[in-house]
Amino acid sequence: MTERNTESRTVFAITEKGDKSYWTRIGAAFTNKDGSINLELDALPVSGRLQIRDREEQKEPEERTTDRRRKR
Numbered sequence: 429m430t431e432r433n434t435e436s437r438t439v440f441a442i443t444e445k446g447d448k449s450y451w452t453r454i455g456a457a458f459t460n461k462d463g464s465i466n467l468e469l470d471a472l473p474v475s476g477r478l479q480i481r482d483r484e485e486q487k488e489p490e491e492r493t494t495d496r497r498r499k500r
Contacts, residue, residue: 435458435459436456436457436458436483437456437457437458437480437481437482437483438453438455438456438457438480438481438482438483438484439453439454439455439456439457439467439469439478439479439480440452440453440454440478440479440480440481441454441471441473441474441475441477441478442473442475442477442478442479443473443474443475443477444475451479452471454469454470454471454472454473454478455467455468455469455470455471456468457480465480467480
């Protein structure tokens with residue numbers, strides 16, 4: 429088994445509906461010592477689009493700047 433770096437990133441699936449994009453967190457990415465990357469996904473994106481981002485510190489719900497929930 430390849431050893432992982434403790435630094436991880438967040439994996440998002442991006443879905444576009446009309447002129448809006450919705451980002452759904454679906455997993456994590458880990459960089460191995462040899463520079464390769466492991467993805468651990470909890471879901472597969474239907475769109476096929478993934479975005480891998482550095483992790484941000486978790487904010488309390490009332491402090492979040494963007495509401496990612498879909499408006500009905």
